[in-house]
Amino acid sequence: MLDRPPKGPRDVIRIIRTLHKWLKELSPEGVITYTHYANVIGQAIAYFAGVQRRLATQRNPSHTYPWLARWLDLIWGSIGVYTANVFVSGSVQKSFKAYPDAYLKRSFVVLNGIEPLHSNLTKEEAREKFSLPLDSFGIVNVGRLAEQKNQALLIEVLSILKATGYDDVFLAIAGDGELREQLKLLARRRQVEDSVYFLGELIPSDVPDFLRAGDVFAFPSRFEAFGFALVEAMMMGLPVIASDIDAHREVVRDAGILLSLNAIEEWVEAIKGLIANEEKRIRLADAARLRAGSFSAENMVKGYLSLLFGSGQ
Template sequence: MIRALIFLNSITHTSIPFELSVRIAEITEGEIVIASFYDDDFDDQSPVEDIADLPVDVRTFGATSRFDQKAWSAFHNELNQGYDLIHTHHNFSGSVARLLATKEDHPIVNTEHRNHRSNSPLQNIVNAPTLPLADRIVSNSQITQDSFRWYERLLLKDSQLDVIHNGVDIERIDNVITETPNLNEESSLRICTVGRMVPVKNQSTLLRAFDSVVEEHQQAELLFVGDGPLRSELETLAVDLGINDNVQFTGEVPRHRVYEIFAQSDVFAMPSIAEGFCVAVVEAMAAGLPVVVSDIPIFHEVVDDVGIFAQANDPSQFTTAISKLLSKPVERDRLGKLGSRRVREQFSLEETAKQYIEVYEQCVADL
């Protein structure tokens, strides 16, 4: 049985690495321990419901900065607690963790979650020297792996590289969808999007597209789920366009609330300029929503032919695609069912966890 230490920056209810770690723990005979760099003791303030009942042990180091020597000393001490393997996830902290784990002769698995072309040069430079220290480098999509910079590829062997797509908890989504009542507003139509409000998500294009959608569908509603540094700018743009009465900004909400919003929406839209994978799109598809996404490589890998594509920098294309779906409920239903089927066949959290367990076993066997 493998005893693995999975190193995260922090634990939140939207953390894909945390959710994956829990599922690995649920289906493996080994022991999974999660080390959280920035979190302190949770007591009764856990960011995740019922964390004490989960099948993982959690270590918290309470770092106050990425250079917190006390926290790094605690992590180094944790490495000596008889682990068979270390799994890192994040850029800077993952780089330091790989350096420390190498000194203790632990096999290392690292996951790359971001498209490296959307990283800053500094982020790539920090990450690159320690990538070769990992026995296996797992990318969450082929696009993420293909985005490695030339100097990163020079340092790596093909045998180190794997692609394991992110997975979503289909059963949890289904349970929420089933229990969520329908909106009693037959005349209204709802478009939703989920994501951090940062430049790469390109939400301003969606607002400009929606401005034209409202001309045809006056009762249409657009929900932005999430928060971030661009929120006030987007709220101002909605006012300037005169559509603020039709636009809602929910801020950060619990995961189950996201699924409730999916259940009460008609279309999901994502105008991102770049993505490593985009779990939100896959969760929306699992919930049976038809999706309109930007015409970028990752969405062709993930969504394939069960969604509608629009140029990220062209609001009019998003307007056309969204308006088409709002006007044609039969087409909405058809694409929603196709998307849901694709997720169940390709992107279940269970299958993702099984693939990681196989990687763990291979790395330990090869030591």
């Protein structure tokens, strides 16, 4: 619709007109939208274009939405602009519990699904690929460098580990974002810059190889709707340590370690425990892999088809 990001109201109007024209011409059987603005704009356009099946998806807790998107979503979901509304996890559903019945009666939980991940590399080969230390214990993380993802906690944890004699430990982060320079500065201030590896955003096909390079996946997010990166790490058989929030409780259950964000020493001790106990790492890895099998793309597709067409076929 545009060959560049929209720069103002004129571009937004052009997008709306173009999308409305396309939907009128194509007459799709249904429209599915992702993210809050896509829901409130895309489904309104689909409604006026005469599309009969209009499925919105709520992919983050309601309180994280901008006020305008939250207000319009409440109205659209209550008056039938959405014919169905998906919460991608039970924790997201919980954040909408105060919404009116007119909204909730069209809303259902369909868990996110992920295609199986595979890497043909050994751990050593994966570390060589990303220029990571071969003989050290590797803490890995995947996520935007943003306040939500909270990688600063991991840098603090690493600095405490180093200060207490755990020299052969590194932290590798795959992702980019607005806090990149701030996190690099924190690593320098804590004198661990030589042990923190900022790999930038990886292409999707490189993520399994990156996860193969780790010994533990640490995920200290402040909030999540679901936690794709967490499930991917579990699929790859990594023991996981994550923040004790609703979404992570739902995903991990007893297949990993959940810790308070206000107890940094617990994070330090959990990692020390995994460094010292290979048997525990193997047990958690097996449990994580088994639990991750619950989040299949096949089940997700069946759920969406059922809401769109009344059948899983």
